[in-house]
Amino acid sequence: MTMKSILVLLSILIITGTTVFGQDSTLKEEQIQSIEKLIRVFKTKSKRKIADLVYYPLRREYPLKDVKHKNDFIRRFDDIFDRALIDLVAKSKIDDWSEVGWRGIMLENGILWISDEGKIMTVNYQSPREKQLLVHAIQDNRNQLPKSLQQFNKPLYLIFTKHYKIRIDKKADGIYRYAAWKIRQAKSEPDIIVENGVLEFHGSGGNHTITFKNNAYTYAVSIIEIGSTDTPDAILEVLKDGKTILTEDGDIKRN
Structure with missing residues (x-):
């Protein structure tokens, strides 16, 4: 293995x-x-x-x-x-x-x-x-963010694609939040925040997609828990009016 x-x-x-x-x-x-x-x-x-x-x-x-x-x-x-x-x-x-x-x-x-x-x-x-250590780790994680992103219950993913840094958090009310930065822009505030994510699992292997809609745009982040050795950690797909305009593989940064 x-x-x-x-x-x-x-x-x-x-x-x-x-x-x-x-x-x-x-x-x-x-x-x-x-x-x-x-x-x-x-x-x-x-x-x-x-x-x-x-x-x-x-x-x-x-x-x-x-x-x-x-x-x-x-x-x-x-x-x-x-x-x-x-x-x-x-x-x-x-x-x-x-x-x-x-x-x-x-x-x-x-x-x-x-x-x-x-x-x-x-x-x-x-x-x-360890539960107490987790509380402190989440707070340390929160303190590193701009104020616009500090309200969340649990950080889920930090993903890097070719052109974007993406952060997905789960808020206290169960809402999934998407924030993205263009990688070459050195600023703390994200370029976009969308707070209406819908989680959908695919089969029993753990693969799932969180989809966020923002007017004409849809941001779908697929998390690949099971795949081949060449399968990326994640895939970002951006759609405009239902048509795909961008697809990028992503690496999940854990720590």
Whole structure:
């Protein structure tokens, strides 16, 4: 599995972590052995041993920084794996784990995802400490913006295309907001702000599009969670009176 494939899979697992799929609860013998090994390691509570069972980078909720490598994981271990989560894994039974097709193996309803080899791919859990760190990270993110963009509940995406920097936020009232800057213009205020985004998912893989309408113009930002190694992170399509006038691939900047 390539690094691109792993990152794509991790994104899907984060998005779908609390969803119950039509799953086959029958685990293969080698999967059971991987789970049992993971449980034994968690019983030791050894940060280093657990760190050896992680796929890196380990995604954290944006704008928290992803865990880049083993030393970073050990440094941030207590923020992510508090006693409640460690005990949950260490005391789990085989019946608490389920195979979910190509997505991997999940604990309970997706609080933790591992590969067939027992490598931790996704942690859909936030300790009280990490929740507080997220609050601070969001506030730091907000403070870096012009006042016209400081009112939001959750930052979602920062995307760079060939000609534009795009920011998508979710406001407290559930409205999705689009802001864009021309890359070669060194100014803090965006060139455009649109606050009527509509989210639409495509299938169960996590791919989705957020569409914003502004008079004759439509801005459609597609987020590609599952695709080939050549698939971009995102695609911007701009339409005028229903006709496409611009399409650009985009890279999502996480941290």
